[in-house]
Amino acid sequence: MSKTWDAIVIGGGAAGLFCAGVAGQLGKRVLVLDHAEVLGEKIRISGGGRCNFTNLHSSPANFLSLNQHFVKSALARYPSSEFIKLVSAYKIGYHEKHQGQLFCDDSAKQIIEMLFAECAKGKVNIRHPVTVQSIAQDGDQWTVHTNVGIEKTKSVVMATGGLPIPAIGATAYSLDIAKQFGLKVVDPRPALVPLSFTADNFGNLNELAGLSVPVRIASGSKGHRYGACRFNEDLLLTHKGLSGPAVLQASSYWEEGEPIHIDWLGAIERPGGFNCDELFNNEENRLKLTETILASVLPQRLAKAFADQKGLTGRKWAEVSKKDRQALKELITNWSVKPAGTLGWKKAEVMLGGVDTKELDGQTMMSRNHPGLFFIGECVDVTGHLGGHNFQWAWASGFACAQAL
Structure with a gap:
C-alpha cells in the first residue's frame, strides 16, 4: 500500500x-x-x-x-x-x-x-x-x-x-x-468522420474520387440531438463516399436516415462575388455547351458529371429549356443525398x-x-x-x- x-x-x-x-x-x-x-x-x-x-x-x-x-x-x-x-x-x-x-x-x-x-x-x-x-x-x-x-x-x-x-x-x-x-x-x-454512400444514391460521382471542391453543406435540424449546422468548407470525393472538412463537420450533426444538403457553388470565392442566377440566366452563354458553362465555376470532371446526370452533355445552352436549366440549378445548389452511414470509429x-x-x-x-x-x-x-x-x-x-x- x-x-x-x-x-x-x-x-x-x-x-x-x-x-x-x-x-x-x-x-x-x-x-x-x-x-x-x-x-x-x-x-x-x-x-x-x-x-x-x-x-x-x-x-x-x-x-x-x-x-x-x-x-x-x-x-x-x-x-x-x-x-x-x-x-x-x-x-x-x-x-x-x-x-x-x-x-x-x-x-x-x-x-x-x-x-x-x-x-x-x-x-x-x-x-x-x-x-x-x-x-x-x-x-x-x-x-x-x-x-x-x-x-x-x-x-x-x-x-x-x-x-x-x-x-x-x-x-x-x-x-x-x-x-x-x-x-x-x-x-x-463517431464524429468528425467521413460518410459512406450506396451505389444507388451516389450515382456517377464515384468516378470522381480524389476531387476536392469548396462547398456549402447543411446537416441536421432543430429537432435533432445536437441541432443543425451549415458550413463553408472543402469537400473531398472518395471511393467510399464523401470526406474533407465540410463532410467531417456535417457528420457531427447528421442523423441516420436523414439527408445532407450540398450547395456545390455556395463557397465559391470570385472577384466581385459570385451570382448563381447570373450563371444560369446569362444569354451570352447561348452558344456554349452546358458542361463548358458549368466548368467555368466547377472542376471540369464534376461539371461534366452534373451535365451527364441531367442528360445535357453536348447541348448548347440555347437548346436547354428554362425548366431543364432550373432542374440543373437545383441539382447543383441543393444536392440532397442520404448517407448510408459513417466510416466508423477507425476513421472518426x-x-x-x-x-x-x-x-x-x-x-x-x-x-x-x-x-x-x-x-x-x-x-x-x-x-x-x-x-x-x-x-x-x-x-x-x-x-x-x-x-x-
Whole structure:
C-alpha cells in the first residue's frame, strides 16, 4: 500500500497530462496512470503530425452538447489565448492555417514534450503501461486497484478520452466508470468522420474520387440531438463516399436516415462575388455547351458529371429549356443525398456523446453526486467542431479540474 495521493489521473492524453501538470504545479501530489506503452499518440498523429493544438476563435458556439451552456465556464477561465502563451513560452513555432486553426511549425511531438515538461515541473508521477482493474469509493477516499498494486487517493480524474482510433488504444473506460457510479451517459457515436454512400444514391460521382471542391453543406435540424449546422468548407470525393472538412463537420450533426444538403457553388470565392442566377440566366452563354458553362465555376470532371446526370452533355445552352436549366440549378445548389452511414470509429477523429453534463459541475468537472470523482476531455458530452476546438476543450476542462483539485 502506498501513501495517499491528492489525485490520480487515469489517462495520459491531452486532457490528463495537462490537468496533472497544472495540479502538480499548484502543489498537489498527482499520479498519472495509463495502459499505453507510448503516451500522447493521438496528439502525435493529429493535424497530419503537426497538431492543430487550438483555435484563435474557440468559443461555446464551436461545441456540441445536450447542454450548450456547459462549456462556458471552463472556456472563459482558460481561453485559447492562455494555451498559446504556454506554447510561446516553450518557444514552439506555430502558424495559422485556416479560420483560426493553429498548427506547430515543426512537429506535434513538441506539444507532447511540453506537457511532459509541465508535469515534471509539478513533480507529477507518471506510470505506464499500467492497467487499472477497478476503482472504488471508500468514504472520502478512493481506492484504485491496478495490475501492479493498490493506490489510495482523495480524487480520481477520468481522462481516458473516447472510442475513435482503437488502433492506438482507445477505450470506453471513462464511460464504464461513469455507469458504475450511476452517472448517465449520452450514447456515443463517431464524429468528425467521413460518410459512406450506396451505389444507388451516389450515382456517377464515384468516378470522381480524389476531387476536392469548396462547398456549402447543411446537416441536421432543430429537432435533432445536437441541432443543425451549415458550413463553408472543402469537400473531398472518395471511393467510399464523401470526406474533407465540410463532410467531417456535417457528420457531427447528421442523423441516420436523414439527408445532407450540398450547395456545390455556395463557397465559391470570385472577384466581385459570385451570382448563381447570373450563371444560369446569362444569354451570352447561348452558344456554349452546358458542361463548358458549368466548368467555368466547377472542376471540369464534376461539371461534366452534373451535365451527364441531367442528360445535357453536348447541348448548347440555347437548346436547354428554362425548366431543364432550373432542374440543373437545383441539382447543383441543393444536392440532397442520404448517407448510408459513417466510416466508423477507425476513421472518426472524435466522439459524440459521453458522460451527461447534467451529472457534472461545469466549474469543476466533478460529479455532482460523487465528490472527488472528475471527468475531463473527450469522455464528456462535449464535442468540438473541426479545427483545434477539441484540443481546446481538453486544455480548458483539464484546467478547471486542476483548479478544483
